[in-house]
Amino acid sequence: MIPSLQEAEVAPIIAGYWERAEFPHEVVPKIAKLGLGGGTIKGFGCAGQSVVEAGLTCIELARVDGSMSTFLMVHNSLCMLTIDLLGSEEQKQQLLPDLAALKTTGAWGLTEPSNGSDASALQTTATKVDGGYELNGCKRWIGNATFADWVVIWARNNETNQVNAFVVKKGTKGFKTSKIENKIALRCVQNADIEMTKCFVPDSARLPGVNSFKVRYNPLSIKTQPASMNGSI
Numbered sequence: 213m214i215p216s217l218q219e220a221e222v223a224p225i226i227a228g229y230w231e232r233a234e235f236p237h238e239v240v241p242k243i244a245k246l247g248l249g250g251g252t253i254k255g256f257g258c259a260g261q262s263v264v265e266a267g268l269t270c271i272e273l274a275r276v277d278g279s280m281s282t283f284l285m286v287h288n289s290l291c292m293l294t295i296d297l298l299g300s301e302e303q304k305q306q307l308l309p310d311l312a313a314l315k316t317t318g319a320w321g322l323t324e325p326s327n328g329s330d331a332s333a334l335q336t337t338a339t340k341v342d343g344g345y346e347l348n349g350c351k352r353w354i355g356n357a358t359f360a361d362w363v364v365i366w367a368r369n370n371e372t373n374q375v376n377a378f379v380v381k382k383g384t385k386g387f388k389t390s391k392i393e394n395k396i397a398l399r400c401v402q403n404a405d406i407e408m409t410k411c412f413v414p415d416s417a418r419l420p421g422v423n424s425f426k427v428r429y430n431p432l433s434i435k436t437q438p439a440s441m442n443g444s445i
């Protein structure tokens with residue numbers, strides 16, 4: 213199924229998208245039709261794959277174009293899996309079904325301009341305010357973020373000095389994304405710089421499973437799950 217999609221629908225068009233450094237949104241409904249949304253997550257309309265199946269999906273997508281594989285792994289493994297592992301039941305019910313059907317898309321923001329490998333030194337802050345949190349800081353290289361409906365943002369809570377995570381909705385005031393231009397590889401992946409300036413998110417946006425960087429599943433281990441098979445993140 214995946215090889216025929218890739219060979220019939222992606223291979224003929226992808227070189228043009230690569231040249232223009234654009235993402236082929238037209239392919240997304242076709243990926244959704246194959247039921248690949250949600251990868252290893254069980255329930256909520258997700259694919260419920262084994263890790264091996266998710267890895268093979270990634271390899272098959274990458275065989276024709278690495279950008280398509282990166283798109284799905286950022287969506288499935290970074291964004292959705294984080295919500296599934298660390299979100300509340302309500303957050304999962306609200307977000308995962310549409311993400312699984314690829315009616316909405318996801319991104320995941322950990323890396324910052326001055327903090328890549330040393331991710332735990334992140335400088336983005338979350339300040340508790342009435343009814344929610346105010347996020348301030350910058351993220352860099354965030355895949356899918358120029359168009360994603362939901363972006364998981366990792367930030368340091370000013371009160372506790374510990375790392376928390378928040379699901380930020382596209383269009384939130386104070387949340388600005390700009391595309392990173394002139395890449396020499398994975399040109400169809402839309403990597404963004406994110407700037408958060410007094411970006412208010414409600415209490416309900418905070419993932420309750422993250423009370424420090426030592427979450428039940430370390431964010432770096434989420435980051436390097438099937439996504440690592442791209443060799444790109």
Ligand SMILES: Cc1cc2nc3c(=O)[nH]c(=O)nc-3n(C[C@H](O)[C@H](O)[C@H](O)COP(=O)(O)OP(=O)(O)OC[C@H]3O[C@@H](n4cnc5c(N)ncnc54)[C@H](O)[C@@H]3O)c2cc1C
Nearest residue numbers: 286320321322323327328329330353354355398401444445
């Ligand atoms: C296509 C693409 C997509 C991405 N998507 C996302 C995403 O969706 N979300 C996200 O949060 N991030 C994303 N990233 C960012 C990625 O995770 C970071 O680039 C990565 O963590 C490395 O950080 P850095 O670029 O700051 O490099 P650096 O941390 O500056 O590292 C540069 C080099 O120095 C080496 N190095 C660093 N520290 C040490 C040390 N102490 N000792 C020895 N060697 C060291 C590293 O191994 C590397 O070779 C993406 C990046 C790319 C290129």
